[in-house]
Amino acid sequence: MSTADAPDAATFDVASIAADFPILGERIHGHRLVFLDSAASSQRPRSVLDAMDRYYETTHSNVHRAAYTLAERATNAMEAGRTTVARFIGAADASEIVFTKNATEALNLVARSWGAAHLGEGDAIVLSVLEHHANIVPWLQLQQTHGFEIRWIGVGDDGLLDLSDLDQLLRGSKLLSVTAMSNVIGTMPPLAELVERAHAAGALVCIDACQSVPHLPTDVRALDADFVAFSGHKMCGPTGIGVLWARRELLETMPPFLGGGGMILDVRLDGFVPAEVPHKFEAGTPPIAEIVGLAAAIDYLDAIGMDRVRAHEVELNEYALRTLPARFGDDLRIYGSHDAELRGGVMSFAFCDIHPHDLSQVLDEHGVCVRPGHHCAKPLMRVLGVGATARASWYLYNDAADIDALGDALDAARSFFSI
Amino acid sequence: MSGLEDLYREIILDHYRSPRNRGELAVPPATRTEGFNPLCGDEIVVFLELDDAAKGDDAVITDVRIGGQGCSISQSSASMMSAAIKGHSVGAARELATSFKAMMSIHEGELEGTAADDAETSDTAGELPLGDLDALRGVVKFPVRIKCATLGWNTLLQGVDEATGT
Incomplete structure (x- = not known):
């Protein structure tokens, strides 16, 4: 196992980690790339x-x-x-x-x-x-x-x-x-x-x-x-x-x-x-x-240390589970456990009755990558009672600003569809 | 957001918020046909009622209802489709489906040629105008969404085959 220092998210330098990933410098529709789809496939650092x-x-x-x-x-x-x-x-x-x-x-x-x-x-x-x-x-x-x-x-x-x-x-x-x-x-x-x-x-x-x-x-x-x-x-x-x-x-x-x-x-x-x-x-x-x-x-x-990667993602879970429901109330439904420690850095949600495909299309216009669909888990979707969800997932190169960007893009989607 | 506004024209959002001919019809006399987009889980159900199925392409679609769930593009496209074909012949509905699918194709010119050939040999009252459906033209710029727009139409084509026993 990793012999890295004990988890200390405060010293987890996301900016310097993100700088190791060339693709994160890409711009999408004039916005910085906010990549929230690592559960589907992560990005690679220059060293790889x-x-x-x-x-x-x-x-x-x-x-x-x-x-x-x-x-x-x-x-x-x-x-x-x-x-x-x-x-x-x-x-x-x-x-x-x-x-x-x-x-x-x-x-x-x-x-x-x-x-x-x-x-x-x-x-x-x-x-x-x-x-x-x-x-x-x-x-x-x-x-x-x-x-x-x-x-x-x-x-x-x-x-x-x-x-x-x-x-x-x-x-x-x-x-x-x-x-x-x-x-x-x-x-x-x-x-x-x-x-x-x-x-x-x-x-x-x-x-x-x-x-x-x-x-x-x-x-x-x-x-x-x-x-x-x-x-x-x-x-x-x-x-x-x-x-x-x-x-x-x-x-x-x-x-x-x-x-x-x-x-x-x-x-x-x-x-x-x-x-x-x-x-x-x-x-x-x-x-x-x-x-x-x-x-x-x-x-x-x-x-970097896998224990520190996990600690960082739990912190992002806490941030997302605290700030997004506070901002959107009943317009946002987050599926699964709301305990940051009990889940991985992956969050499926429904927003304002906007279909996940429409939502991800509008989010893309803001440089925010989330995945719509059944996520190759149709039996689970049936339990959730939906055909599709939108899913945001984070990794070591994401930070609270990315979750804020997701929130801003959700706001824009709500305005766009006049809901 | 100019690209997005090309995709989500006001008329599309109107059909999404207030879908036309939404619901079900009794089966029989109506037929019920389901279409799925396995990639996203979207589902369209097309109910068709004809005046006389034995007339084949000359049969008139006396009533149509749309069920299912999906994104704004798949639902609005199906809503516009239902409004466009109701009261018209099966043959005219087939032609319109062909024209619409041609509009959604990256090989637009080629397929429109095919559509015109079909129209010439068709024994129907004539081609229906695309009308509101023209608003969906912007979907072509978003290739992953083309399947959303054509889901209802592919289901319709399957439905008229079933309804007329062809």
Whole structure:
């Protein structure tokens, strides 16, 4: 874990952090860019862009199985990246880090490899209604061919999971797969409790950590889950790179997912022998430059300290939850918990009956980027009773002035639609 | 805000605030057709009642109602559509849909050519004017919103096919 100083948001220098991100200097319709969509994809600091450029300028070749110097350099860069990721999330060994395209592919890997081998008629898994489609659809797809039962943990009006019947849901189930942080309303389920109760019931636990790894300190060993999935592009890294972590013993029992080069020890006309973990899950040429970029992003976040990133976002939560309702009263409805400590830096809201698409269009005119829509969480939208929400999300480069800018743009939208 | 005012013309906001032909019709005799925009979750329901479905494109749309939920562009476009087609033939409604979709297309010229060809071969009372619908022309400058504007029309085209059994 990070050895940075104790959380001290007062010394968290947002201006100097924001200056590290070239894109934040862009102007949109004559306004400064107010980027409030990091829950969809964050921006990247110069150090990440430079690391990827440098890799292509000095290091690139295909990895493994070549004797020349460049191939060795590229392989070393990729494996150093794996070690960086392992250290960042507290994995016991770099071989427990499987590189994927994104968190979605990582979750599909769990379903198609572990799930296909262990789930069938009479079996059950448990998901929550909070989940992103990436942690729902792979299981629904597998259910079509394997016929197991999917049980659902509901969500209460407060946006928190309803755990009243959890033991009943877990009884006889083989897996609990749940988000660490809702990408819509920021809910952070009590993972320690969920893991303990799932394990007590004999179920493995898969965590969709796509929204949490970029924003909170992560220690997979302390968490004691069985699978953890996340994406690089939400944590200041490039697109096209994701991670699946699982304990080595568990990965070793799992069949390969995608087949091809790089994931085998031997291929004959009548069969093949898969490679060791993690390579048996990494078919084809890997996204080497993206791994290098992800490692640079982790170095950047580590230097700041994930505990301080979290403290900063809680402060922004407090600021938004205090100032926006005070300014807009009943015209603004914020979904989910109103406790700044209980949520991630992501806020879905409804405003003045203005449709989220119309709202985000007017906000864009003021340089404010928020995302309208169902946020790939249609089951949760049905619980909220809406087809779409507008969503603002913040990260280490946002500050109170950005939330003020959101408020000013909301004011302008209200005037524009004459409500 | 000149770009925004191009998108949100006053007539559009008027249809959004006071949608025309909002509601439902009894099914049957009416038909009910749903259209979805999976990207944003917007939904339009078009109810159509014809004088005589057997007349095909010559059948007259005696009543139309619009249901569903969505943004100002999808809802106002559907509202204007309902006002434009009510009392006119299925064939004329098809032509208007083609003209409107052509206006919403980046290949405008090309498709308008197609629309004109259709009009020539069509056996209907003649082309309906775009009228208020012309106010939606500004949507073309906002490509992500084109699907909002065409949602009701695609649902209408599906609806007249169902209503006339084609």
